[in-house]
Amino acid sequence: MERIELGTTKNKEKIKELILITGEKINDCMQCGKCSAGCPAASQMDILPHQIIRYIQLGEWKKLIESKTLWICASCFACASRCPRDLDVAKLLEGMRVMILQEKNSKKIDIEKMGRLMTDEKMPQQAIVSAFRKYSK
Ligand code: SF4
Ligand code: SF4
Structure with missing residues (x-):
């Protein structure tokens, strides 16, 4: 069977950097939504945790860094504990926050x-x- 690569075509450098600093295997995500279903802050988010992973896969960097989800996440790690693919959305969100703050030097x-x-x-x-x-x- 032919393998379908979910690799990004956009903003490759940013996504590569995010993966480098977090070590997360974003293509392992199967979009089951368990992370979002268990997130206590989901109702306040504009992009849900499973959608964050999808946007990363698609290289939608601008949408990601403009999302209020980054700053609403309570870093409770419920998403990471529920993920059947051992992905850690909280770590990816933290990685993006660090990249934004470093870029702005603020x-x-x-x-x-x-x-x-x-x-x-x-x-x-x-x-x-x-x-x-x-x-x-
Ligand atoms: S729980 Fe894991 S596999 Fe499921 S959507 Fe979230 S990150 Fe992807
Ligand atoms: S760490 Fe953030 S994204 Fe994950 S469940 Fe907690 S509040 Fe939601």
Whole structure:
């Protein structure tokens, strides 16, 4: 049987870089949707986790980096734990965030102001660590 390659034709360099930094085998995705079905933030996303993988396969870089999904993802890894193909959508989203922040040479949080948050007893430690990972490079 002839093998169908899902390789991208667009934005190859960006996709190659994303795959290099995440190590994810994007062509293993069979679009089953289990990642999206289990995502607690899916209702707020404009591109669902399984669609993120498809856009990566298709090289739709602009749509990906303009998506609010990147910043809504809570990095809970539910998608990764549900994937029957051992793919980690959260890691791909993090990889894209890092690439965007590096490209802009910017960060979304001012680390100098984090001290105030760290003394807030109601702030879960996991949220602080997650914010560092998510919004700084
Ligand atoms: S659960 Fe895995 S295989 Fe299924 S759509 Fe999501 S990433 Fe692809
Ligand atoms: S890590 Fe992000 S994309 Fe994956 S299930 Fe959690 S919120 Fe959804």
